[in-house]
Amino acid sequence: MKHTKKITILxxxxxxxxxxxxxxxxxLVGGVSMLSGYVEKVRxxxxxxxxxxxxDMFRGSVIDSAYKGLSTIEIMNxxxxxxxxxxxxxxxxxxxxLLFIEKLARFPIINANLYIKHTQTxxxxxxxxxxxxGMNILFIGIITQDVINQTKSESLIGSFVDTEAAAxxxxxxxxxxxxxxxxxxxxxTHIGFExxxxxxxxxxxxxxxxxxxxxxxxxxxxxxxxxxxxxxxxAGTGTDQIGRFDIVVDxxxxxxxxxxxxxxxxxxxxxxxxPVMEQVIAQFTCxxxxxxxxxxxxxxxxxxHPERNQETELGDLLADIFTQxxxxxxxLLGSGSIRTERLGPVVTYGDLTEAFPPTMTxxxxxxxxxxxxxxxxxxxxxxxxxxxxxxxTRSRQRxxxxxxxxxxTSSR
Numbered sequence: 001m002k003h004t005k006k007i008t009i010l011x012x013x014x015x016x017x018x019x020x021x022x023x024x025x026x027x028l029v030g031g032v033s034m035l036s037g038y039v040e041k042v043r044x045x046x047x048x049x050x051x052x053x054x055x056d057m058f059r060g061s062v063i064d065s066a067y068k069g070l071s072t073i074e075i076m077n078x079x080x081x082x083x084x085x086x087x088x089x090x091x092x093x094x095x096x097x098l099l100f101i102e103k104l105a106r107f108p109i110i111n112a113n114l115y116i117k118h119t120q121t122x123x124x125x126x127x128x129x130x131x132x133x134g135m136n137i138l139f140i141g142i143i144t145q146d147v148i149n150q151t152k153s154e155s156l157i158g159s160f161v162d163t164e165a166a167a168x169x170x171x172x173x174x175x176x177x178x179x180x181x182x183x184x185x186x187x188x189t190h191i192g193f194e195x196x197x198x199x200x201x202x203x204x205x206x207x208x209x210x211x212x213x214x215x216x217x218x219x220x221x222x223x224x225x226x227x228x229x230x231x232x233x234x235a236g237t238g239t240d241q242i243g244r245f246d247i248v249v250d251x252x253x254x255x256x257x258x259x260x261x262x263x264x265x266x267x268x269x270x271x272x273x274x275p276v277m278e279q280v281i282a283q284f285t286c287x288x289x290x291x292x293x294x295x296x297x298x299x300x301x302x303x304x305h306p307e308r309n310q311e312t313e314l315g316d317l318l319a320d321i322f323t324q325x326x327x328x329x330x331x332l333l334g335s336g337s338i339r340t341e342r343l344g345p346v347v348t349y350g351d352l353t354e355a356f357p358p359t360m361t362x363x364x365x366x367x368x369x370x371x372x373x374x375x376x377x378x379x380x381x382x383x384x385x386x387x388x389x390x391x392x393t394r395s396r397q398r399x400x401x402x403x404x405x406x407x408x409t410s411s412r
Contacts, residue, residue: 003252005133007048007184009245010039011235013215014087015053016060016339017354018238019075019281027267030240033278034271036079038242038264041272048133051080054215054234055087055143055190060339062292062350063284065357068093069101071284077106078280083128084109085141087190087215099123110141110188112169127173135183135249140173142166142189142199144216163195167202174207183254184247185209192217193225193234200227210256213243224261233261241265292350299344305355308335314343318356 012035021031028034043049057072058064064072069090076084084107090098095114102109102124112126127140174185185208189196196214203209205228212232220236224245235243241263250257264270305314315338319331340355 002250002257004248004257005048005135005183005251006046007050007132007135007137007245007247007249008042008046009186009211009213009247010042010049010051011054011213011233011243011245012052012081012239013054013190013213013235014056014218014237015239016056016089016237017058017064017072018240019061019063020285021268027269029265029267030238031266032075032079032239033273033281034266034268035239035242036274036277037272038266038270039079040274042244048135050082050130050132050137052139052186052188052213053081053084054188054213055085056089056215057084057087059089059092059357060354062288062353063281065353066288066291067284068097070104073101073104075277075280075284077104078274078277081107082130083107083139083188085188085190086111086124086143088144095123110139111143112141112173113143113166126169129177129180129182135251136181138174138177138182138185140170140185140187142170142187142191144191144195163191163199163202166191166199170199170209171204171207174209181254182208183251184211184249184256186211186213188213190215193219193221193232196232196234197225197227200230200232203228203230205229208254211245211247220263224259231256231259231261235263239266288350292353293348295346296349296352297344297347299347302342302344304342305335305338306341312338314338314340314355 018030019032021028021034023029039049039051053076057076058069063075069092084105086098086109093101108128109124110126110128111124112122114123115121116123124141127138130137130139170187174182187199187209189199189212191199191214193214194217196212200209200212209230212230214232214234217234218237219234220241221234225232231245233243233245235241243261244264245259245261247259248257249255303313303317305312312335315333315335318338319333322328322333323331338356340351343351343355
C-alpha cells in the first residue's frame with residue numbers, strides 16, 4: 001500500500017514593496033493585509049502549509065526606500081513566511097546592510113551563492129530542512145547574475161553565477177543529505193523563468209529535486225511548467241496574487257504523487273484583512289505620507305508602462321524629461337528602471353519616486369571633453385555605470401530628480 005501525505009505550498013516573488021491594496025473594477029486588489037489574511041486562512045483550513053518567498057521583497061515603494069528596507073523586514077515578519085531566498089534588489093542597500101537586516105528577520109533566509117572569497121565562508125545558510133507532519137522538506141536558495149553585478153564593488157564577495165555551476169552546487173547539497181530521509185526537495189530561486197527551465201534540465205533526477213519556485217522575471221503562468229520531471233512555478237509580481245501548490249507526496253519514493261497549482265487572486269472577495277498587519281503598515285504609512293503625499297503633477301490621463309520590451313507612454317515621458325532638463329540630444333532609458341505599470345493622472349511625489357526611484361544611475365557621455373552638452377547619451381539602467389564618471393554622475397543624479405519633478409509640475 002502506497003503511503004502519501006498532502007502538503008500545501010504558498011509562494012510569492014518580486015513583491016517589490018507592494019504593500020497597499022488598490023481599487024480596481026469596484027474591488028480591492030492586493031496588499032499585504034489581504035495577502036496575510038489569505039495565508040492565515042489557508043493555514044486554518046489545511047493541515048500542512050508552508051509559505052515561501054522567492055526574492056525581491058525590497059524596492060518599488062517609498063515605504064521600503066524611506067527606511068532602507070527596515071520597514072519591509074518588519075512587514076515580512078508580520079507576514080511570517082516559513083522560508084525566504086534573496087533577490088537582486090535585496091542587495092540594493094549594500095551587502096553589509098542586508099546582513100544587518102537578516103538579523104532582524106524572524107524567518108530563515110537561504111542562499112547558496114554568495115561567499116567571502118578569501119575564506120570561502122558563505123554569507124547565508126545555503127539550505128534549510130523544514131519538518132512538517134513527519135516529512136523532511138529540503139529548501140535550497142539560488143540567486144541570479146544581477147546580484148553579482150550589484151556586489152562587484154565589494155571585492156571580498158564572490159559567487160558561482162551560471163546555471164551549470166548552480167546545478168553542481170545543488171547536486172552537492174542533495175547528495176550530502178542522501179543518508180537522511182528527505183521526502184521533498186524545493187529549489188527557491190531568483191534567476192528568472194527561462195533560467196529555471198535551463199537549471200531544471202541540468203539536474204540529475206537521482207538528486208530528487210521535485211519543485212522549483214522562482215522569481216526575477218515577473219512571469220505570470222496560467223499553469224505550472226514541467227521540465228526534466230521537475231515542476232516549475234512563478235507568481236508574477238507584487239501582491240495581487242499568490243501561487244498555491246496542493247501536493248500529494250509519495251513518502252515511500254520521496255516524490256510527487258500528484259499536484260495542482262493555481263495563481264490565487266488577492267481580492268476582498270476571497271481574502272480577509274489581517275488587522276495586525278494593518279497596524280504594522282499604518283505605523284509606516286503615516287510617517288511616509290507626510291513627506292511623499294503632496295501633488296507634483298497632473299496629467300490629462302493615466303500613462304502606462306505595461307511591458308519592458310516595447311515603447312510605452314510613461315517611458316516616452318521620462319525620456320523627454322531627461323532630454324529637456326539635461327539638454328542632451330540622445331536619451332537611452334533602461335525600461336527596467338521604470339518600476340510601475342501606470343502613473344497619473346494625479347501624481348504625488350511618492351508616485352513619482354515609486355515609478356522612477358532616485359537611486360537610478362545617470363551617466364552622460366559627451367561628444368568631446370570640452371563639450372559636455374554636445375551629442376550625449378544618458379543611461380539609466382544600472383549602478384555600475386556610475387564608476388565611469390563618479391563625481392559627475394553623482395552631481396547630475398541629484399539635480400535630475402529635482403529637475404524632473406519641476407518639469408512635470410510645470411506641465412499641469
